[in-house]
Amino acid sequence: NAGVTQTPKFRVLKTGQSMTLLCAQDMNHEYMYWYRQDPGMGLRLIHYSVGEGTTAKGEVPDGYNVSRLKKQNFLLGLESAAPSQTSVYFCASRRAETEAFFGQGTRLTVV
Amino acid sequence: AQSVTQLGSHVSVSEGALVLLRCNYSSSVPPYLFWYVQYPNQGLQLLLKYTTGATLVKGINGFEAEFKKSETSFHLTKPSAHMSDAAEYFCAVSENNAGNMLTFGGGTRLMVKP
Numbered sequence: 001n002a003g004v005t006q007t008p009k010f011r012v013l014k015t016g017q018s019m020t021l022l023c024a025q026d027m028n029h030e031y032m033y034w035y036r037q038d039p040g041m042g043l044r045l046i047h048y049s050v051g052e053g054t055t056a057k058g059e060v061p062d063g064y065n066v067s068r069l070k071k072q073n074f075l076l077g078l079e080s081a082a083p084s085q086t087s088v089y090f091c092a093s094r095r096a097e098t099e100a101f102f103g104q105g106t107r108l109t110v111v
Numbered sequence: 112a113q114s115v116t117q118l119g120s121h122v123s124v125s126e127g128a129l130v131l132l133r134c135n136y137s138s139s140v141p142p143y144l145f146w147y148v149q150y151p152n153q154g155l156q157l158l159l160k161y162t163t164g165a166t167l168v169k170g171i172n173g174f175e176a177e178f179k180k181s182e183t184s185f186h187l188t189k190p191s192a193h194m195s196d197a198a199e200y201f202c203a204v205s206e207n208n209a210g211n212m213l214t215f216g217g218g219t220r221l222m223v224k225p
Contacts, residue, residue, distance in 0.1 A: 031211050040120060042201060042217035043155075050211060058212065090154060092213070097162055099145055100203075100213055102154040 002026050006091050006103035013081045013110045021076040021106050023091030029101075031094050032074040033058075034066060036087040037105075043090065049074055081110045113138045113204050115216035123222040130174075130189040132219045134202030137183060144185040145203040146176055149218075155201065161185065172196070197223045 004025045013019055023032065030051050035043040045058030047066040055066045063085060065077045074093075078085060086109050092100040118133040136142060143162045147155040159170025166178040172195075176187045185202060202216040 031213075033213060035215070040217065042117075043215040045212065045214065048212060059214075092155075094211075094213070096211060097143060099157045099160050100155075102147075102156075104154045 004091055004093055004101050004103040006089075006106050008106060009104065010107050011109070013078075013108065015081060015083060015110060017081050018077070018079050019081065019108075020078075021089055021091075021108075023074045023076070023093075023103060025072055025074075025091075025093040025101070027093060027101065028071070029093035029095050030071075031096070031100075032068065033092045033094075033100065034064070034074065034076045035090045035092065036060065036085075037090060038087050046076065046089075083110045086110045113142065113206050113212065113214050115202050115204050115214055117200075117202050117216035117219050119219055120217060121220045121222065123224060124192045125224045126194055127191050130187070130192045130196065130221065132187040132200050132202075132221065134176075134185045134187065134216060135183055136185060136202070136204045138204055138206050140206045143205040144176075144178060145205070145213075146170065146174070146185075146187050147201045147203065147215075148172075149199045149201065151198075158187070158200070192221075192223045194223050194225065197221055 033048040034046040049068040052071040089106045091103045094100040146158040161178045169175045205213045
């Protein structure tokens with residue numbers, strides 16, 4: 001049982017490049033989330049989804065886009081990467097009223 | 112809007128001493144509350160959760176937390192710290208509504224001295 005899988009695990013981008021982070025879950029969860037983790041700032045919610053085909057903005061959505069075309073996948077896109085987007089990105093999924101399950105994270109460096 | 116405050120970004124205890132990590136939340140509806148632990152270079156692992164029912168909840172590794180509605184708190188405790196408890200701990204809140212956002216506090220790094 002894989003749980004929540006994030007790809008890639010590491011990536012280095014040049015400023016202005018684009019990329020997509022993939023999150024896949026095999027638990028049939030309705031809700032999925034993308035967070036970024038920066039030192040001393042905890043986890044901040046970027047975007048989230050409450051079901052297939054729906055997305056919503058979180059606390060820090062600027063510079064990111066998301067899509068949930070299939071229930072099991074939640075994609076996070078950076079159209080034009082900036083050094084301020086250097087961070088560790090975590091995906092999570094859950095059912096209503098239960099805990100979230102997290103992926104192992106993607107460490108992104110923008111130079 | 113929901114929010115979470117964790118008092119103390121760093122807490123240091125001696126091995127065998129009581130661990131107390133503080134979490135206060137704000138929520139306009141009855142909340143669901145969670146504590147997660149993160150070891151270096153890993154994802155987050157659930158320690159314990161409160162959804163409904165008993166306000167004192169027990170989790171893994173000997174941790175427990177008590178939901179106190181009047182104080183809007185959900186502090187995490189462990190009677191006796193072990194070296195392996197050194198990690199970062201996050202408190203999180205989710206409101207029981209259609210939005211179901213999951214909001215985290217800033218985290219507390221626990222250090223355990225021998």
